[in-house]
Amino acid sequence: MESACKICKRLVEGSECPVCKSKELTKNWKSIIIIFDPDCDIARKVGFELPGKYALKVL
Ligand SMILES: [Zn+2]
Structure with a gap:
């Protein structure tokens, strides 16, 4: 399952947001x-x- 970046909400597969x-x-x-x-x-x-x-909603 992908993770969502808390800053830009992009879905990320690794451990760091590429953006x-x-x-x-x-x-x-x-x-x-x-x-x-x-x-x-x-x-x-x-x-x-x-x-x-x-992600539309990041909790
Ligand atoms: Zn990000």
């Missing part, structure tokens, strides 16, 4: 959102700037 280099990861997350196009309305609304998988 913000944070090691603050948690398995305590819910609801996946997949961003294909960071320019779309949803991505802008939630503030995700790179394509990828993100």
Whole structure:
């Protein structure tokens, strides 16, 4: 199971977030959102700037 970065909410497979280099990861997350196009309305609304998988809720 992937972990979610507590800073940018990106889903990460290793032990470090590749985007913000944070090691603050948690398995305590819910609801996946997949961003294909960071320019779309949803991505802008939630503030995700790179394509990828993100957790909507990080506990
Ligand atoms: Zn991150």
